[in-house]
Ligand SMILES: [Zn+2]
């Protein structure tokens with residue numbers, strides 16, 4: 001049951017019509033919505049899911065998201081047993097074993113998104129290596145935000161044999177570099193607006209928005 005709620009066909013994310021921003025962001029947003037809907041609904045009473053939500057809790061942004069859902073009783077029931085677990089297991093704070101996370105820094109929803117994203121991107125890497133039409137779709141996206149370009153390349157390198165990984169990483173790198181270069185050039189034009197020698201020459205809307213665009217890109 002749990003895995004089937006996360007099923008997203010590769011082509012739903014990489015299709016041409018969805019050419020809007022970063023495909024990995026689109027996929028993660030879909031997983032986030034499905035995960036929250038799932039735990040606030042049917043899964044809330046499932047003992048194995050409940051054990052995980054008790055253990056990992058939720059980050060501030062996911063608590064906020066759940067607060068604004070209709071079913072506040074679901075949230076109350078999950079919080080009740082999570083608070084029990086905090087009192088029973090983490091007070092006073094025990095010395096952590098190596099690699100163990102503090103309950104202050106874990107979130108059930110974030111963990112699920114990371115876990116399923118990895119599988120999705122492994123599948124995308126294998127499919128792109130086997131199917132040139134899909135490879136073209138993967139490369140022909142508006143952009144990959146830098147964090148997701150980095151994540152995807154690492155997963156490709158870990159999933160595929162070197163010979164298959166190399167051209168895919170090169171294609172994604174070329175695309176992402178071209179996008180970063182555009183952002184960089186726009187930011188440079190912005191700085192020239194403050195240079196008396198070129199004052200007024202570069203003052204178009206795109207230049208004025210350059211810093212906001214670069215900040216938004218790097219914040220994803
Ligand atoms: Zn992204």
Ligand SMILES: [Zn+2]
Pocket residue numbers: 058059060061062107108109110111
């Ligand atoms: Zn979270």
